[in-house]
Amino acid sequence: MSQPHDKNKKKRPRWRTKKRMVPAGAAPGTMHVDPTADETIIRVITANNGSFVDREHVSIAQLEQMLESPSWIWIDVSGLGTESSLKRIAELVKIHPLAMEDVLHVNQRAKVDQFGDSLFVVARMIDGTDARDSEQISFILRPNILVSFQQRHGDCWDPVRIRIRDGKNAFRSHSIDYLLYALLDSIIDSYFPFIDQLADQLDHIDESITLGLEDGAFDKLHQLRSQLLALRRVIRPHRDMVNQLIRDDYDLIVPETRIFLRDCYDHVIHVSDSTDTYNEAANGIRDYHMSMVSNRMNEIMKVLTIMSSIFIPLSFVVGLYGMNFNTDLPGNMPELNIPHSYEYLLLFMACAAVGMLLYFRKKKWI
Amino acid sequence: MSQPHDKNKKKRPRWRTKKRMVPAGAAPGTMHVDPTADETIIRVITANNGSFVDREHVSIAQLEQMLESPSWIWIDVSGLGTESSLKRIAELVKIHPLAMEDVLHVNQRAKVDQFGDSLFVVARMIDGTDARDSEQISFILRPNILVSFQQRHGDCWDPVRIRIRDGKNAFRSHSIDYLLYALLDSIIDSYFPFIDQLADQLDHIDESITLGLEDGAFDKLHQLRSQLLALRRVIRPHRDMVNQLIRDDYDLIVPETRIFLRDCYDHVIHVSDSTDTYNEAANGIRDYHMSMVSNRMNEIMKVLTIMSSIFIPLSFVVGLYGMNFNTDLPGNMPELNIPHSYEYLLLFMACAAVGMLLYFRKKKWI
Amino acid sequence: MSQPHDKNKKKRPRWRTKKRMVPAGAAPGTMHVDPTADETIIRVITANNGSFVDREHVSIAQLEQMLESPSWIWIDVSGLGTESSLKRIAELVKIHPLAMEDVLHVNQRAKVDQFGDSLFVVARMIDGTDARDSEQISFILRPNILVSFQQRHGDCWDPVRIRIRDGKNAFRSHSIDYLLYALLDSIIDSYFPFIDQLADQLDHIDESITLGLEDGAFDKLHQLRSQLLALRRVIRPHRDMVNQLIRDDYDLIVPETRIFLRDCYDHVIHVSDSTDTYNEAANGIRDYHMSMVSNRMNEIMKVLTIMSSIFIPLSFVVGLYGMNFNTDLPGNMPELNIPHSYEYLLLFMACAAVGMLLYFRKKKWI
Amino acid sequence: MSQPHDKNKKKRPRWRTKKRMVPAGAAPGTMHVDPTADETIIRVITANNGSFVDREHVSIAQLEQMLESPSWIWIDVSGLGTESSLKRIAELVKIHPLAMEDVLHVNQRAKVDQFGDSLFVVARMIDGTDARDSEQISFILRPNILVSFQQRHGDCWDPVRIRIRDGKNAFRSHSIDYLLYALLDSIIDSYFPFIDQLADQLDHIDESITLGLEDGAFDKLHQLRSQLLALRRVIRPHRDMVNQLIRDDYDLIVPETRIFLRDCYDHVIHVSDSTDTYNEAANGIRDYHMSMVSNRMNEIMKVLTIMSSIFIPLSFVVGLYGMNFNTDLPGNMPELNIPHSYEYLLLFMACAAVGMLLYFRKKKWI
């Protein structure tokens, strides 16, 4: 009994977002590292004598050394669990305490904030099958430096890294804000398989309900609507975020990159638009389902009513002549002693039944 | 069993949009030609010594030659399946890689984008009976050059071509942006038969439901609402697109053309407005239908309740006198041995039935 | 059978707007006169030597002559069926082809467009009992010239004509834009009887449903909501239209007239506001009705359940003692041969029935 | 029968607003006095040699005299039924005809209009228990002159009058726009008891429905929603009206008064906000009620189904052995002649009943 319960529980979306770790009233900008989070791993891609270097598992000491060279550098931090490393990175790249606080509180909405000469960008990625369990990706953009903080290990940026390594792409000719664009675009692209999957589910549910095969279709619809709701909540702030990057006069974003960001904006709109459309479609299916349930109830009630209306009165009649009144006394059921009265009675009951059927046909019930 | 299933499936709208062909994280501006798409055919209309030339199935070599002459040229590309042709066209007309990417990803929303001195316009056309299966038409407008990319073969532009050939219309006196307007206007006009057809369906469904002829009316309403939802999703971005062409200071659109575009904008509003109105009307019909189903259920239940309430108690009474208690013993059903008791019982039952009927009449059930 | 069908059909609102006569892709600004439209009749009111002249059934030749005099002239064209007259008027008053196209396509939304030095205004009037069947009234305003095109014969402007003739009103001291205001105001005023009638229907329906007199009240509510929906669609664009006349810097509208137009704007808001309120009120009544239907169903079900729950078990009991087991054999219904057992049974059944009634009372069903 | 009908009718909100008295197409600015309106009474408060004078039932002649003195004057006109007085006041204070028209058509929405150097303000007051029956209060503000027109006799301004008389308040040091503010604020304050009363009703209804005491709770909810709808319609335009007085550069409103009007604006927002919240709360209660009705129906159906499912089959069985087949013939109901068969049958029926009960328990119906 308890097992299906647990399984069900696991699958159900969790509305509860993670508890805020910071006690209410704590000083702003304090770093509160969650000790249960993934261990912090640093990967650095930097330009070294014209060729690009990609080094994984960089130590803090190595990072310090690398930051001394004046060239282009992308510091990719994944896992937010090692306090010492995170504190040192924040100092080295001069990250504003408020930005660092938001990096660590992984339930931020997508946004852009400017702190002095650095830009702080938050995006969210869906890396599983549950829109509620989105991963926060934060970026700090400074001249020639981009720091990315991933909440969890594993990302969708390998194609970008390959393009950087191959060098055949625009990365060398563009400034570092182009890299920010490329990473953001990869994040947004990761939404497409998810919405495609939701669309497939929607199709499947619609088909099941239309054909009357209700194999838990309404349960699935409920799950789907929860996912769409959560997806909408996650994707919507990205519109403002990307739009702000395009429109506002941040010096760090060159005009050329803005053209590319416009393309990224189109993708965000596409996801957000699909979410809204699927949501309305899901509402339509719900209405349709409710209506079909009502119709089916009507069908059932008609059968019951027809059967009952015909046979209950007839049962009364046959019960009547089953009574044991003493027929020897005057006025007591003389019909029972009339020849062929049984046949007359059968005829009468047949007529009554046919009359009822005609009445129901007139009412268009049959 | 499987056949109606398949047929049904075919008719059902597909919420799933086409899969994005580009792998997530791919470099922006890469051309990904879908090999299953229609073969690319080029048709060119150009001014040649004052008269207009209309040549179909133009080869790339011929196109290059034609582009050398300084005059007005409309390159109409239909089918997006031949990679070599598309790449060469993009080079010849200097189309921005991001624009070319959007031309090939045929699930763009209607929009306008400016790339340097060229304007990139996307519109969508409904060429069948399913608003989800809309065709993407993209335009590249440069001084004296208009390139149109049609997703599929076959279009609605023959009247425009005839007007160009006949020359009696404004095409010679206007700049090439007027041609863009004329083509956009034709696309928007193609929505009108579609919404007329939806309005006819709506009328038919409303009539069916009002008259109680439920020949699958609610199924049709569900389909209609899906279509309206899809139509709204397709048409809505056209408002912004046309409005942007009118309002923004694109040098390529002369003021005279803007007056015509304003007319086109009115048509877009008309379609979008009708969609909204039909949608609300469909909701009204749904509510009405739900209410009628409930009312009918009430009717059915009343019949059942009246029949049952009258005859079930009477059946009890006649059952009572059908019991086989030994009437020779004292206190055991002495009624059975009283003369005329049968007739008194019949009278009593008639009174009970009439009493019930009066009670139901008082309750306004009959 | 077919007669009530037809009658019903006639009364039902038609969602289908008139078919667009222009083939898709036709040149913009082409005149497509609908030959089935009302015959074109021209009526001219003009200033002649200080006094006003009002001449009906003016011929094109007379009109030409009248236009030569430099004074104030109102050309009132009703009926859009005579192509030759309409073409000639368009030439004489120099109406822009796009404006003339909109005059003839009588499903325009209310709007203002400026063509060079003339203003093109479209309004819609409800002249019957169906908000879908609204009549398009178009105006061309030029210095000292106002042309009005009425879709159908018959209008609501006689009071305005009388005020012009009597001359006691402001018409002589004001410029011709004041006349445009006066005509627009009359059109908007024509909505008030219509919304008053809708409010009366709403009251009647509300009363019927509250008192439980369901003489087709829900059908009427469905009709009413359709009307409100159509009315909203018709009136809403008037807000923008009148507002644009007030705010935009059209030279043809003098500041003094703008004050009057502000009054007209208040009336438009009043109609539009009432429409929204009545719509929400109609939704409230629908909810109330649905709830009452459910409540009544509950009542019906309670009666059925109480009757069945009491008498079906009792019927079983009396059926039990109606069985014909051979009581001479041991263990076969010895109760039948016990004195007074019938009376004990009656007592038992009475107790069972009272028990059921007490149970239902505890459940608050009775 | 007719009495409760009438009573009910009286209580029901009237969606129908008063008929517009002006014939459509009448000249704007014409005065149409409703002869059935309250008789016009004039009360004047004015400064006379430093002390304030408050005189009721002032005649037109006296008013003329009072207007000659240059000081501060508040002309309070209540009742709009005496044409001669109203016409004379309009002349004396030089009220614009369009403003005067709006004063007399008592179904205006709250608004501000500027006519030359005078300000025309309309507000609405709820002076009873029905939000539909709101009273129109119009103000004409000119330098040193404030005219207020009350639709009906009786107002909520006595505290203001006392504050003026006592002189201890700011009235002497402020310009006359402060008086306008004070009167408007009194009007807005008059909404608070009304919304408090609606909140009490909402609480009462919520409690009734939660506890299952349905003493017409849903009827009351329907009334309440109508009231909230009407209230929203009345209060909403006040937001724009007060906001316009604060923001727009009317010379007649001094900056100091604007601070007070901001306070008044807060009150309007409070009312409007409460209306929206109560409306949503009412919707929540409606949903809850609907759900409880469904749940109760389920309960009723379960009882019916359990009783029927157990006893109808058993009745069949006992009916079976009540048949009168001739047991002397072979194969005809030999069971009847087996000893103890009656007891076996009873056992079998008990088992069947228990089986059914277990089945229903498994289905969680009992």
Added chain:
Amino acid sequence: MSQPHDKNKKKRPRWRTKKRMVPAGAAPGTMHVDPTADETIIRVITANNGSFVDREHVSIAQLEQMLESPSWIWIDVSGLGTESSLKRIAELVKIHPLAMEDVLHVNQRAKVDQFGDSLFVVARMIDGTDARDSEQISFILRPNILVSFQQRHGDCWDPVRIRIRDGKNAFRSHSIDYLLYALLDSIIDSYFPFIDQLADQLDHIDESITLGLEDGAFDKLHQLRSQLLALRRVIRPHRDMVNQLIRDDYDLIVPETRIFLRDCYDHVIHVSDSTDTYNEAANGIRDYHMSMVSNRMNEIMKVLTIMSSIFIPLSFVVGLYGMNFNTDLPGNMPELNIPHSYEYLLLFMACAAVGMLLYFRKKKWI
């Protein structure tokens, strides 16, 4: 019986806000102290010779003395019941009468108002488990002086006080507006436990309904929706309030503090966003619940209909042969005297029952 009633009543949200104590029409800016409110306690934190002093239960005399020193001072007033103290504080700190009026009317929405050189800020805190019972916190910010008025004793500011005392935080280096930020941020942070608790409830309800354990889940959902509605009403004005503090050019808020307020704004958005999402999730659960209730009703009806449809006709048949017609007369139930007719009848009834079952299986009811 009355006890659960009372308990229930206590738990139910109260839509009724507190009665406004001020009589309608009273002079603005009058102080109306509610004598039933908490007793007024003053606590002062001030800078004294470089170190900070924190003194509780400060008397008015002491406060006067402390205000004389020119340094930074935070006057924390909790409880609004002691008129004399409040009046004296208002005089000492020169609080505008309108601001003081709003301090005492504890049903203000969150807002910012500027009175001369002081800023008046209102926020609301949820300090229990009921969003309707929010506490009003008002602030008066003047150069170097911050006065906070708490409606009730007890607050969430101890962490801030500790940070001030410890001095290790930014309080000494920042101006007093930073303290305002810190207090506002603490207030907003106090919403997070509340929404977490609502999310937990939502999860619990969703689980209960999905698993079909309806232990009053719908009642809880109704309560939850009321709470979400009230929460939305409380939190929404905070968006405008904080945003206004960030955007508007108040001299008292230095740019550095605005960066911190932006962080506070993010938190407000987070709460407001969660509220909206949970509300939609609650609607989804309601729809799901309604649908499950309908489905269950269908199940129940199917069982009833199947049982009735099979056994009612069979009961009729067995009743038929239970009739007591005199079989000795011709034509009267000759079947009874045919050998094995009983067995034929049993066979016939079995076939009928199986036929019914097949029919229901075809209808997919079983």
